[in-house]
Amino acid sequence: DAKTTQPNSMESNEEEPVHLPCNHSTISGTDYIHWYRQLPSQGPEYVIHGLTSNVNNRMASLAIAEDRKSSTLILHRATLRDAAVYYCILLNAGKSTFGDGTTLTVKP
Amino acid sequence: DTAVSQTPKYLVTQMGNDKSIKCEQNLGHDTMYWYKQDSKKFLKIMFSYNNKELIINETVPNRFSPKSPDKAHLNLHINSLELGDSAVYFCASSQDVVYFGPGTRLTVL
Numbered sequence: 001d002a003k004t005t006q007p008n009s010m011e012s013n014e015e016e017p018v019h020l021p022c023n024h025s026t027i028s029g030t031d032y033i034h035w036y037r038q039l040p041s042q043g044p045e046y047v048i049h050g051l052t053s054n055v056n057n058r059m060a061s062l063a064i065a066e067d068r069k070s071s072t073l074i075l076h077r078a079t080l081r082d083a084a085v086y087y088c089i090l091l092n093a094g095k096s097t098f099g100d101g102t103t104l105t106v107k108p
Numbered sequence: 109d110t111a112v113s114q115t116p117k118y119l120v121t122q123m124g125n126d127k128s129i130k131c132e133q134n135l136g137h138d139t140m141y142w143y144k145q146d147s148k149k150f151l152k153i154m155f156s157y158n159n160k161e162l163i164i165n166e167t168v169p170n171r172f173s174p175k176s177p178d179k180a181h182l183n184l185h186i187n188s189l190e191l192g193d194s195a196v197y198f199c200a201s202s203q204d205v206v207y208f209g210p211g212t213r214l215t216v217l
Contacts, residue, residue, distance in 0.1 A: 036206070043112075043198050043208035044151070085149060095164060096206065098143075098151035 004088045009103045012078045020073040020102050022088030027068050031090040035062065035073045038085045038101070047073065049091070078106045111135050112209040114199045120215045121189055129184045129212045131199030139163075140182040141206070142174060143198040151198070157182055189216045 005023045012018040024033065034049040048055055048062045050071075055062040061074040075082055085101040114131045121127055133140060141164075142154040156164035160176045171187040182199060194216045199209040 032204075034206070036208075038149075043200075043211050044206075045208065046205045049205065087151070091202075091204075091206070095156070096141075096153060098153075100150060 004090060004099045006086070006088055006099055006102045008100065009105065011105045011107060012075075014080060014106055014108050015077050018075040018078045018082070018104065018106075020075075020086050020088075020104065021070065022072070023070045024088070024090055025069045027090055028092065031092045033062070033064060033068075033071050034089050034091050034096070035060070036087045036089065036098075037082075038087070039081075040084075044087060044098075047086070078104075080106050080108060082106055111207050112199055112201055114197075114209040114212055116212060117210065118213050118215075120217065122217055123189055123191060125189050126185070126187045127189060127214070128186070129197055129199075129214075131182050131184070131209060133180055133199075133201040133207070135201055135203070135207060136180075137201040137203045137207075138179065139202050140176065140179075141200040141202070142182065142184050143200060143208075145196045145198060145211070147195070155182075155184075186214075189214075191216050 035047040036044040038044040048060050050062045063072045083106045085103050087098045087101040089096050112133045139158045141156045145151045154168050155174045157176045173185045176182045196211045196213050198211050200206050
C-alpha cells in the first residue's frame with residue numbers, strides 16, 4: 001500500500017498561514033490525496049481532497065505537486081481552533097491507511 | 109442528525125469478557141470501516157465492508173469479528189478481551205470522503 005510521510009509536529013502563530021507538507025512518493029495513478037484532521041477527543045474530520053489539480057474550499061487549500069509525489073495543505077489564517085493532528089492519506093477503492101499525522105500547535 | 113453514530117461512547121470491562129460496539133450511518137454510503145487508534149494516536153484500519161461484503165481484513169486477531177446486518181450498520185464484536193485491546197475504536201463510512209463516528213473508548217482492566 002502507498003504510504004505517506006509527514007513531520008511529527010509544526011507550530012504556527014495565530015492568523016498566520018500554515019503549510020503542512022506530505023510526501024507520498026509511491027502514489028499510484030488512481031490514489032486520491034485526502035487530508036483529515038483530528039481535534040482532541042474527537043473523530044477525524046474531512047478537510048480537503050484532490051487528484052491532480054490544486055483544490056480550494058472554505059477550510060483550506062490543497063497544493064499537489066506536478067508529479068503527485070507530494071502535497072501541501074494550506075491553512076490561510078490559522079486560528080486556535082485549528083490546533084489538531086492533520087493526516088494526509090491516500091484513498092483508493094475503499095483502501096486507506098493513516099500515517100502518524102502532524103500535530104499542529106497554534107500560538108496566540 | 110449524526111451522520112455516523114456508534115455506541116457505547118465508553119466501555120470499561122474485564123479481561124476475558126466479550127463485548128460489542130455498534131455503528132450506524134445514515135448517509136447511504138456503500139462502504140463502512142472500523143479503525144483502531146492506540147495510545148500513540150496511530151490510526152489503523154481493521155476492516156472495510158462494501159455493501160455488506162468484507163473487502164479488507166487487515167492483520168487483526170480472530171477475536172475481532174465484524175458483522176454487517178445491512179448496508180447502514182457495521183458492528184464489531186470482540187471475544188476474550190485482552191489488555192492490549194484498550195484503545196479508541198472508530199467506525200467510519202465513505203462514498204468518496206470518509207466520515208468518522210465519535211469513537212468508542214475501550215478500557216480493558
